[in-house]
Amino acid sequence: MPSLRSRLEMWCRVAAFGVLGWLLGGSFFTSSNRRIERANTQNVAAHLESWTRAPSTTTLHLDLTAVPETWVVDWLAALRHSNHLVNWSGSPPAVALVTEPVSDPEGGVRIDIAAPTGADVVVRDEGSLIDSARISALGATMLTPIAIGNVTATVGSQRVGATPIDSARLKSVVVIGDAGWEGKFIASALEERGWAVTPHFSVAPNVDVTQGAPLIIDTARVSAVIAIDTSIRSHAAELERFVRSGGGLILAGPSAQSLRALAPGSVGARTRPTVHPADTMRLGTTGFYPVMSLNSGGVPLDRRSDGVVLAARRVGAGRVLQVGYDDSWRWRMAGAPGSERAHREWWSRLVASVAYVPPAAPNSNEGGTAAPLAHMVDRLGPAQAAVNLSGERPPVDRRLLLALILTLLIVEWGSRRLRGLK
C-alpha cells in the first residue's frame, strides 16, 4: 500500500505535469475567452504602448475616477477601431468648461463651469489662480478681466481646459433721450470705458445734440441702444426690427412704457424713498421704476425691497433689458470713493449683456479638453460594470505557473531524496 507520502509525491508530479500540459495546451489552442488588461486613471498612459502591441483579442478595461487626457482617450479610441475591446467603468465627474469673451471694450472673459453640485472647483490660467467656488447649483460662472493663456478648471482630480478666443468685435452704442444728466453720464461712462457711443439728445423741437454719423439703428453699425426716457417712442418700429435681428436694447427709467411690445415687463410707479442730507448716494438711493407684471419670457434679474429693478427678455434674436433706475448719475457724482469707476463698469456690463456681437467661429479642437467626459463617451461609449465582465477571466501570469511547476517538482524530488530514494 503506497504510503501517504508516496501518494503525495505522485500527486505533486501529476499536478506539475498537469500545469505543464495546460501551459502547452494554452499556447497551442487560443481560448475563446478574451484576456483582460486593466488600468486606472493614474497609469493608463503608461500602459498604452504595451496595449498597442497586445493582440486584438485583449480586452482593455479602465477603472476611472477622472477622465484621462484627451490624447489618451483618442489613443484608446484608435485601439477600439483596431478591434480591441475597450471599455471603462467608474464615476469620473461630469465637468465642462466654456469661455466666452465679454462684450466689453476692456475685454474680459466669462468662464462657465458645469460640475456636480457640492463639488469644489478651482479655476486658473497660465498666469495664476483666478478663483475658486463650491458649486451650489450644477455649475459656476466667473468673470475675469483678463485670461492669460489657457484656462483650466480642476474638480478633484478632473481637469478641464479651454483656450479663450479673441475679444468680441463691438460696434457703437446709441443713447437716445432728452438732454439731461442721466443721458450725459451714461454716454460719458460708456465712452470712458472705451465704447463708441452715438448719443442723440433732444434739446428743443428739431434741435438735437448728436455725434458722429446720422442715426441708423441696425446691427451692421450698432451693438446696443439705450433708451433713457419715453421719447424713444418715435423709434419704436426701427427698434423692434433691430432687436429681432439680434440687437440689444436697454430700457432705462420709464422708457419701457413706450415700448411695451419689447419690454420684459410693465413699468410701475416710481418709488421715492426719503433721502437724508447725510446719505451717501448709491445705485437706487433715490428710488426707481419697478418692473411689474413680467411679459412672456421675462426674467427678473435683480430685486430690491420695493420690487424688481432689473429684468431681461429675449425677443427674436436679440435681448432686451429693463432697468428701473433713471438717475444712476447720482451714484457716479455723489457716491463713495470709487463710485465713478463702479458706475462705468456697471453700465458697461449692462450693455455687454445685451450687445449684439457677430458670432465667432468655435474652436473645433477644444471639445476634448473642455468637456472631457462627453468626449470620452463619444469616443469609447458609456461606462460598463466594473468587475466580472461576462465570459472573461483575468489572465494568469505564466511565470506563476512555471514557478508552481518547479515548486511541485522540487517538493516531489525533495521528499524522495529525504527518503533515501533517487
Add this chain to the structure above:
Amino acid sequence: MNAMTQLRVVRVILAIGALLRGIAWGLGAAFTLFAGAALIDLATPLSLDTRHLILAVAVVSAVSVGASMCWRDRGVLSLERVAMWIEERLPSLEYTLVTAVETGNVSYVAGVKTDRWRPIAIRRSGRALRTPLVVSVAAFAILLILPGGAVARMTLPHAGDSIERASVGGRSTASRLTPMIADVVPPRYTGEKPTSVDEPRDVRAIVGSALTISGRGDAKGIVARMGKDSVAATQRGDRWSIAMSVSTKAFAIRLTDRSFERIVAVEPVIDASPSVVLSAPAHDSVLRTPKGRIPLAANATDDFGVVSASFEYIVSSGEGETFKFKSGVIGSQKPTGKSVSLSSALSIDSLELKAGDIVHVRAVARDANDVSGPGIGVSETRTIRIARADEYDSVAVDAAGPADAEKSVISERMLIILAEALEKRRPSLRRDTLVGESRRIASDQKKLRRTVGDVVFTRLGGDPSGEEHTGEESPTRAKTMEEMLARADSATNQSSDPIDFEGGESPVVAVNKPLLEAYNAMWSASTELEIGEPGRALPHMRRALELIEKARKAERIYLRGAPPAVVIDVSRARLKGKDKGSASTRRALSAADSAAHSRLIRFANIVDLVQRDQKSAIDSLLVLRIDALADEPSFASALSDAADAMRRGRANEASIALARARRTLAGAPVARDSLARWSIVP
C-alpha cells in the same frame, strides 16, 4: 653687571620677543584673512555687507590672536620663570639662580658668569618670531600680488567699489556692463549726501539729482536709451560713464554693450511742497469793533527744509459793487530746518478797518527747491469780518446802477490798446492804411469825448443830451462844446489839485475838474489821431484815462439786502423765446482707463513670457513697473516683488506676487457659485 641685573635684562629681552611674536601672529591672521577673502572676491563678488563683516572679523582676529599669544607667553614677566628658563639652558648653575631669586639672597649667584645669558635670550626670541613672520610676510606678499582694487575692497569696503573689483581672465568679449555703479548727487539745496549704488537695478533719487552710471572698460559702443532718447557713454580714465539728470517722471535706462543689455529703473523722489497748518486763529470770526490784536500762529514742515515763512493778509473794503483791496505780509521769517513755528499778531487798529471790512489771513511757507521752483505751501484761510452797524437789518433794496460819470470811461482803455497796437504795426503799414485806421480810432475817441462833454455840460447847468452822436457835430452843439472847452481850459489851468471844495468853487465844478481836463486831453488825442499819429496821441489818451480814474473817487454806497426769492413759471415761459437754436455736435470723450487696459495687456504678455525667457520677462517687468509707478503704485510694488523673487529663483513667491499684481490692476474676478441665468454676473 651682576647676575640679578642680567636676569632682569634677559626678562626684558624675552618679553619684547613675546610681544613681537604676538603682534606678528595677529598680523599674520589678519593678512591671511584678507588674502583669502580677496581671492574669493575675485572669483565671486562679495557683497558690501560681507566685506564689512570680513574687515571686522579680521580686526577682531588680529587682536584676539595677538592677545592670546601674548597671554600664553605671559610667564616671561616672572623673574622666577625666567630664572628657571636660564637654569634649564645652563645646568651648571645648579639652581643657585632660582634660589637667589626666591630667597632674595644674591650671594648665591655671586661670581656666576652671565655673559652667555643675553645671547641665549636673543636667539630664543628670534626663533620664536620666525614662524609668525613667515606667515605674515607670505600673506602680505599675496596681498601685494593681487590685482589692484582687490585689497582695497577688503580693507576699505564702501558703496560703489564694485567697479574696482578686478575681473578674472579679463576677456575682451565679456560684458562691460558688469560691474557697474550708479552715483547719485542730490541737488545742493536738499543738503543730502551723494550716494553710490553697486550693480544698480532700481535707483531712487530726488528730482534734479545728477545721476552717473559708470563701469570699467572702453566707452565705445556703450549706449543708454531712455524712451526715445539715447546717450552714448563717455570715457573717464579706464571707465565709461553716462551722466543724466533725474526728472519728475520715472524712467528706465536700457544700457547696451554689443549683445549685452541691462536695465536700470530710475524712480524720482518728488520734493513735496511745505505743509502749513494755521493754528491761530482757530476759526473765522466777526468783530464788533475794528480794534485789537489777533494772535497768529502756524506750523510749517518740509521734507528738506523751509526757507521762508510768513503770514499774508488781504483786506477787502466796500460792498455792493464797489470794493477796494489791500494786501500785506507780516511775521516773515527765514528759518533753517525742516520744521518751523511761526507766530505774529495782526493789529486790527493798524489796518484802519471799517464796519463791513473783511480780512483774509493765511500762512505761507516756501522751500529751497531751486530745481523746479520753490515749493509753496499755504494754510487754510481764516476770515475776520468787522460787523456792520446794520448787520441785522433786513432792508431789501435793489442794487443801483453805476453813475453816469463811470460810463465815460467806456473804451478809453480799449482805445489806448488799439492805438498802441497800431503804433506797433506802424513800420509795416502803408501811410494811407495807417491814417485810415488812426481816423477810425479818432472817431471813437470823439464819441467818448462828447460823452464826457455831455456829463460835464449837464453838471454845469446845460440840458442833458443823454445820447451819443454819430456823424459830424452840429454847429449848435459845437458852439456849446467850444464854450465848454473854454471853460474846461480855464478851469483846468487854474488848479491841478485833486478834488477839493476850497477856493470858492462850487462842488459841481470841483468834482468835474478832472473830467474837464480829461475832455481837453481827449481833444488833443483826437487831433493827433486825425492826422495819423497814434504815437503822439497816446500820452494824451493816457492822461485822459488817468483823469477819469481820478474823477471816480466819489464815494458811493449801494445797499444789498436778502436775495429775493423768484419762482419761475416754467410752463408759461416754455418755448416763448423768439430765437431758435440749432443742432450741434458733441465731441467724443476718450477712454479713461486706456492706460490701465494697455498695462493689463502688457502684463499678460509678460506673464506668458516668463515660461520661455525669464530674464527678458524680468526686464519687461521692470520697465512696466516704471511706467505704472506714478498711477498705480500698488501694482508697481507687486511687480517689483515678482521681479525680485524671480531673480532669487523663488518661483512660489513670484507666482504670489504676480497674482497680487494682477488683482491690483485688473480687479478681483467676480464669481457666482451657480450658473448665471443671464450673462450678467452682478
Add this chain to the structure above:
Amino acid sequence: MTTEFVFATAQYDSGDWDSAPLLPANIIDTIARYTEITVAPTGAIVPLGDDRMLRYPLIYMTGHLPVRFSDAERRNVKRFVERGGLLFIDDHNHDVDGTFHKTATEEIARTVAPLAELPNNHPLYSAFFKFDGPPTTAHELNGWGDNLVHKHLMAVERNGRIGVLYSSKDYSSEWNYHPDSKRFLSVDNTKFAVNLVVYALTA
C-alpha cells in the same frame, strides 16, 4: 429728489458768493424759453464744503472778494471736476488785476489744474446758439474793473470736456436782473447761458 435740471449757485466761505441773487431765476427762465429741458423753477444754493454739492453737476460761482477754499471745499471741488461736473466761475469785478481773479485762479490751479484759454471755436459756442466767441457784456467797459474786453474764456478740461469754466466778462452783472425785464430788451443777452447749460447736459 427729482431728475430735472436744477440751477445751483455755489456758497463758499471766503467771499460774497450771493452777489448776483437774480441770476439763477433769469437763467431758469431762459432755459425754459428756448429749450424743452426739464428745469426746476427755483435754483439751489450749495455749500462747496458740503458733499451734497456733488448732487449738482453744474454749479455757478461768483463774487467780488478774495476766493480762498477751505480744505473741505477744495476736496469737493476736486472730486466734482474729476467725476464730470462743470464749475462755472464768473469774476463779478471783471478785473484781471483784481483780487478775485488772482485768488480764484490760484485756487483752481492748486485744486484742479491751471486755467488755459478756451479757443473761440470750442463746441460750447455752438452748443445751441452760434457765437464767435464769448459774448461781450455791457459791463466789461463800464468804468470799473479792468475796462477790457476779454476775448476768451478760460477753462480746465478733463478728458476733452470742460471741468472748470472761468469768465472775466462779468456775466454775473449782465444776467443779474429779474426775468420780467427781458421784455424791455431788444436782444436777449442771456442766450449764452443756454449754450452753457446744454453743453453741461450733453458733453
